[in-house]
Amino acid sequence: MGPERDGTTRAGGTGPSPSERRRERRGRGRRVLLAALVAAAVVIPLSAAARPEIPAPAPAALAPPTAATLARAYAANRADAAAAARMAAAHGDRHRACADRSLASPSRHFLTFDGRGSGRATEVLGDLARADHVAVLVPGSDTSLDTYGRFHRAAAALYDELVRRAPAHDRVAVVAWLGYDTPGTVSTTVTTTGRAEQAAPGLRAFSRELRDVVGEGTHITAVCHSYGSVVCGRAAAGLDVDDLALVGSPGTGAGSAAALRTRARVWAARGSDDWVADVPHVSADLFDTTIGFGTDPVSRAFGARVFDAADAGHSGYFTPGSTALANLARIALGETSEVTRA
Structure with a gap:
């Protein structure tokens, strides 16, 4: 009759219960994953698997948008996407050419577009100039122009849900903000806050530009998914939003919601089938690099x-x-009393 892990003995000598065995396996899995993350950050060369540069025109030189100049910005960025599609096709990259061509459709509205490298873009769904509620969607790892269709589908689903739920006469918009170079899911950068720290100033600046377009009376929510929640965490102090929603978050790099130093209400959720639950919520300094993102946002x-x-x-x-x-x-519409809690 052996001792339990906590030093006690189970009556009848039956050993650990099924729930205790599951907790032990999960804890062992987290330790193994943390070791793998540390090894990756130390061993994998930072220069590995770099993608050849894809030619594209420089972004259109546009002043910060206003309600009056949105149509002009949309037209200029559609033209850039069409030019990028032609250049990618001439370069022999049919996949990127097809992706760029879809973004050049007259039905698409981009505040920014940069087809160079992995690409950056800021897309608007809805009537931004007259919106009462705006959700800004910040993506996680492996989001680029090559995978933009997946990101657009998420933004479109959120927009459709807002339209369906919005009170009569309320107007809504969603902004899909691919304004940074996202890390690869299997990479050294995805385990650190480095890319998020690089992205944070751009997200803060965009939130200020957005507020200038929509006005002080518009309710703005940042919806931050996966590594995008790390970006939002680093940008939170100075981010001009009313609500900050973190979903599928590995952490924000902050120890608490208060440490984000934001005036926004901070929300968090994780589904029961999300593998992020098994990511260790730790933060460790190693060779001038911080690995991990700290406290679990749903804790x-x-x-x-x-x-x-x-x-x-x-x-x-x-x-x-x-x-x-x-x-x-519900959060994006300001209907906080209707949000169902975990």
């Missing part, structure tokens, strides 16, 4: 308003008809 210690995401997987927070999407729409 009591972090202090966010935790809402229900039901059984969402890591890519399932924007699935039409899901609990997670319904709650994100």
